[in-house]
Amino acid sequence: MRERLGLTREARWALALDARKCIDCKACVVACKAENDVPLHKFRNRINEERGGSYPRLRASFEPEQCHHCASPSCVRVCPTGASYQRDDGLVLVHADDCIGCGYCIIACPYDARFFNPKTRVVDKCTMCVHRVDAGREPACVETCPSRVRLFGDLNDGDGALRRALDARRAQVKKEQTGNDPQLYYLV
C-alpha cells in the first residue's frame, strides 16, 4: 500500500473534526451507508447532539463520531480470534472471516463504535473507508460533508493539512482516561 501511495515512511491516518461547523445535516451518515453497504437501522457513524439552556437562551451543538481508530484499541485486545486488528497505518479493522460474533469488542469499545451486522453476521465498524484510503482517496464521510467538518490525513506527514491543523489549533480527544489513545481529534 505504501508503494502505491508513494509514501516513503509509515502513514498514521487520523481525523480532525471541527464540530462547530457541523450542521447536523446527516450527509456523512447517509454517505457512509451507501459507501459501505450498511444495513438499515445500523450505522458506522453518527452525529451526537447536545441541547440545553432555557428559552430564549438556548444552545445546541452537534458532533460527528465514529470509530476513533485508537492507537491502543481495547477492541483489538479483547478479540478472542484476532479478527479485530490494527494495521500499521493505525486503521482498526475486522477480518470478517475470523469474527465469531462474540461481541466482546462491542462491549470493550468506549465509543460505542461497533455493532453486530445482521446481514454479514459479523461485527461491523467504521473502516475509515480503507478501500478508498488505500486507493489514495478520502473516506466517504469526509468527502461528502457540506461544511467540511472532518479533515482526514496522515499524522506523520509534518507538512500535511492534518498536522498543520493540529499544530494551529488546540484539539481534544474523547475519554482519554480509557488509555485507548483515540485518534479522532476534536478541534476546539
Added chain:
Amino acid sequence: MLAGAAAAAAAAAVAPQLGCAPLARRRRAATPAEVRRVATACELCPNKCAVLAVVENGQVKKLDPNPASPKSRGMLCARGNAAIKALYDPDRVKQPLIRAGARGEGQWRAVSWDEALDFTAERLQRLRQDHGPEAVLFSSTEGFQEEFFKNFGLAFGSPNILRHPTLCLASVNLAYSMTFGTVPSFDLLNAHYVIMSGANRFESIITPDTMDLIEGTMNRKAKLIYLDPRFTVTAAKADEWYAIRPGTDLAFILAMLHVIIKEQRYDREFVATRCLGLEELAAHVEHYTPAWAEVETEVPAADITRIAREFADAAPRAVYYAGRRSSWYVNDFQMRRGQAILNAIVGNWDRQGGVVPNSRIALGELLFLPWDDPAAPRVDEIDTRFPLAAKGDGAFLQARENVLAGVPYPVKGWMVYKQDPMNALPDRAKTQRLLEAMDFVAVIDTQMSDTAWFADVVLPESMYLERTDPLHMLPGIWPVVVLRQQVVPPLHDTRPNLEIIQGLAQRLGLGEYFEYTIEEWVAEQAAELPLDEPLAHMKQHGVFTPEGAPFYGRTLAPGFRFLTRSGKIELYSQRLAEAGHDPLPVYAPPRPVGEGSFRMVLGRKATHTHASTTNNVWLLEQTPTNDLWLHPEPAARLGIGDGDLVEVASAVGAVRLPARVTPEIRPDCVFMLHGFGKKSKHLRQAHGNGACDADVLVTAWDEVSGNAAFHETVVTVRKVGKEERRA
C-alpha cells in the same frame, strides 16, 4: 464492566487462530467488479449538485460529490446520497397506470405506453373540442425537463401554465426586480456581517449559500444575526438569535433603516449616484423608531439600533439575506422590498461580500417550430390581479380559487408534471376538491405522489439516474453549466418526460413542435460553450465553469442602467404606486393570533425535500416522522406532555400527531415538518406516517406577487391521547 470484559477476553486473545480455524478458511475470492463512474447532476432537490455516480456491474452503488462544480462546492448532502434508495425504491411506479376504481381508491390497471398515451391524448382532445384548449391546466415544478412540459401546454393552446414560483420565491424575486431590476445572489463567502430572517440556511440547504455561510461564520469570523420564531440549527450557529414575533420582520427592517438614515450611516455617494428616492424613504421611516419596533418585534430597541450600526459599518461586506422560499405573510413582497432597500442604501451592491448580480454562461438553443400564442386569457386573471407578477409562471392559489368557482371560464382538465399540489398548496381538502372537480387528470412523476393517487392516469417518468436531461446553466456569483446524463438504463417501463410529451404531441397533431431528440437538444446547447469539444467535455466532467475568480462591479460602471423604469435602484417605486401598491414598504402588523391559539410556522430540515422524499428509507432513518413543536408553557396550560397525541385544528382542517414539547419555539407558535401524512397508499413508508401540514394550512397570498402566504394559519391544539409516540 468494560475492564472486566477486556480482562476476560485477554486470555482468549493469546492464541487467536486456534479456536477459530474453521472460520478462518472461509475467505471468499472476490470477483473483480466492472466499475464505471458517470458524471451527472442530482435531482433530489432543486440545487442541481454535481455528482459522480459509481456503477458496479450495472448497479448504482454510490453517488460521490463532483468537486468540479463551484455551486455544490464538492459536497453531496444526505438526500443526494440517498438517491440510490429512490432509484431502487420498491414503491416506484413501474409502468403506466390507468385508474380502475373511484378517484383516490387506489385501483389501477397497468397498461402499455401506447394505451396510456392513446387514453391521455384522447381525453385531452375531447376537452379541447368541448371546452377549448384553455380548459386544461398544465402545472409543474422546476426541473431540467420542465420546459418540454410547458411547451406542450402552450402548443396545445392553453394559456394556463402554472409553475412553482407562487408557491415558493415569487415575492422575493419580484421585490428585488422592482428595486434592482434583477434577482441577485448573496456573497456569503465574503460577507462579514449577515442578517437572516425568513430563511433557515443551515437546515434548508441552498448551494453554495449553506456552505459559504458556514465557511464565513466559522472560519472567517463573519457575524450572523438570525431572526426566527424557532430555534433552528441556524439559530444554534448564529452569533445572535432573536425569537422575533412572527410576521414582524418588516418592523425590524424599517427601524434599521430609520437608524441608518438618521445617523447618516448609509453610503452617501452610492445612494446619490445610483439610487432613487432617498428623501421619500427618509421621510417614510421617520416614525419607524427602534422603540416602536421593539413593541412589534419583541427585539430590544437597543439591539436593533446596535445591529443597524454594525450592519452599516460592516458594509459593503454586509448583507441582509433574502432567502429562497419566501412565502410567509400577506405582506411578504413589502418585507422583501424592505430588505432590498436596506441592502441598497449601505452600498453593498455588486461588491465582494455584498449583494451581487448573477453572472451567466451562454448556452446554445435548439430551434424548433413555434406555435401560435394561446388565444384565451389566463384563468388566474394574473394580468389584472397581479399586474407586476411574472406572467408566465401564473398565480397558483388564485388559479385554484377561480377554477373551483368556474370563473372566468370552465377548466376541466389538469396535467401535472413533477409536482405534488396536494402537498405543495395549503388546504389539501380544497386541492382534493379541485382534483375531483376535473373531468380528467394526468400526472407525470417518478413516484405515486398524493396528486398522482387522485389522477386518472399516471405516466411514470424515469428517475434522474435513468435519463439524460437538457444542459442547465445555474446563474450565480460562480455560474456553472451542469449536465444530467443517464447513469443506468431505466429499471422499469418508464420514460423520460420528453418522450412522454412527444408521444402525446404526436397523437394530438402537435408532433412537429417536438421533432428532436434529447441528444440533439443537448448538443445544440453545448455548442455555444467556449470549449474545443464542449459535448465531450460535458459528458466527461458533467460541469463547465469559466476560469477565474468571480467578477464584481460590472453594474457599477459609470452610466450603467439598471433594468428598472428609472434606470436606477428604486428605493421609491413609482411603478408600485401606479399599480396601487405602497411605493415604499408600509408596515402592517400580522393578524392577531388570539388567546389560546397558535400561529403555525413552517420550515424544512436537511434530511427531506418538501414532500418528495418521505418514502426514502435512508432519509426516514434520520427523520422518520413529524411531530408538533409546542413550547412547555402552553403545553403545561393545555395539559400536554411530550409525546402525547394532539389534534391541531385550523379553520380548514385538523390533523393528529405526537407533541414535541420543546423550548425551541416561541410560546405563541407551533411547528410541524412538511411532507408527512401522505394519502397515497402506494408509498408504503410515507402513507399515514405523521401528519400533513397542508391539511391545516389556510389559503392566503401576498397581495403584490400572488405568492402563497404560508404563515397566516392560526390553530388550536388539544390533547387527544397519551404518549402514543416513541415506541
